[in-house]
Amino acid sequence: MPLEGKSLGYRYNKGKWVLQHMNVGVEAGEIVGLVGPSGCGKSTLAKLLAGHLQPTEGHVLLDGGPIPSGVRNPVQLVLQHPEQAVNPKWKLGRTLAESGTMDDNLLTELAIEEEWLNRYPSELSGGELQRICVARALGSGTRYLIADEMTTMLDAITQAQIWQSVLKWAERNHTSILVISHERQLVNRLCNRVVEFMR
Numbered sequence: 001m002p003l004e005g006k007s008l009g010y011r012y013n014k015g016k017w018v019l020q021h022m023n024v025g026v027e028a029g030e031i032v033g034l035v036g037p038s039g040c041g042k043s044t045l046a047k048l049l050a051g052h053l054q055p056t057e058g059h060v061l062l063d064g065g066p067i068p069s070g071v072r073n074p075v076q077l078v079l080q081h082p083e084q085a086v087n088p089k090w091k092l093g094r095t096l097a098e099s100g101t102m103d104d105n106l107l108t109e110l111a112i113e114e115e116w117l118n119r120y121p122s123e124l125s126g127g128e129l130q131r132i133c134v135a136r137a138l139g140s141g142t143r144y145l146i147a148d149e150m151t152t153m154l155d156a157i158t159q160a161q162i163w164q165s166v167l168k169w170a171e172r173n174h175t176s177i178l179v180i181s182h183e184r185q186l187v188n189r190l191c192n193r194v195v196e197f198m199r
């Protein structure tokens with residue numbers, strides 16, 4: 001399993017255990033779904049896998065070793081609310097440039113208009129801003145995309161458009177995806193395999 005969470009345990013501020021003895025893995029090229037009730041720890045797991053949180057117990061391994069530091073993380077996370085994921089004071093062109101992910105083909109694939117890059121986050125719709133966050137996450141060197149309720153806030157048509165672009169890009173670039181969602185139907189439609197998360 002190239003990306004693995006092994007016997008993961010997590011507690012926030014020495015509070016109760018949110019995750020315990022959790023094992024999860026994503027193979028290269030796989031699209032895996034993760035479903036489970038609200039509050040069961042899906043977003044916590046997503047942050048552990050992407051290195052945004054350090055596990056209280058257990059390990060996250062990439063190709064059997066720790067995730068390399070000092071380079072752009074090959075495991076990238078997209079959150080439900082894009083406005084929480086970008087610097088509100090930066091124009092979006094700067095956000096993309098700083099992450100080293102200004103790939104014209106990717107911007108075209110995601111139907112990102114050049115003019116948006118000259119705007120601040122508050123000057124885009126939620127769906128437009130989420131496309132920017134997806135482009136940032138899918139930039140060079142990304143091998144794993146963790147999509148945590150990535151399109152939950154969008155209407156069905158926008159949701160379908162974004163997923164179509166992401167799946168096409170992922171297939172072409174051999175990117176694996178972990179799709180975390182409340183929406184069983186979406187997960188069933190997108191994924192090769194679904195992991196059911198119990199509380």
Ligand SMILES: Nc1ncnc2c1ncn2[C@@H]1O[C@H](COP(=O)(O)OP(=O)(O)OP(=O)(O)O)[C@@H](O)[C@H]1O
Nearest residue numbers: 012013018036037038039040041042043044045182
């Ligand atoms: N920063 C935090 N500090 C303390 N507790 C937290 C923090 N973030 C999450 N929790 C708690 O951890 C548990 C798991 O939260 P998490 O966000 O991982 O759930 P989830 O499965 O993603 O839920 P949802 O489906 O509603 O997004 C919840 O009980 C939550 O209250």
Ligand SMILES: [Mg+2]
Nearest residue numbers: 042043044149
């Ligand atoms: Mg969540």
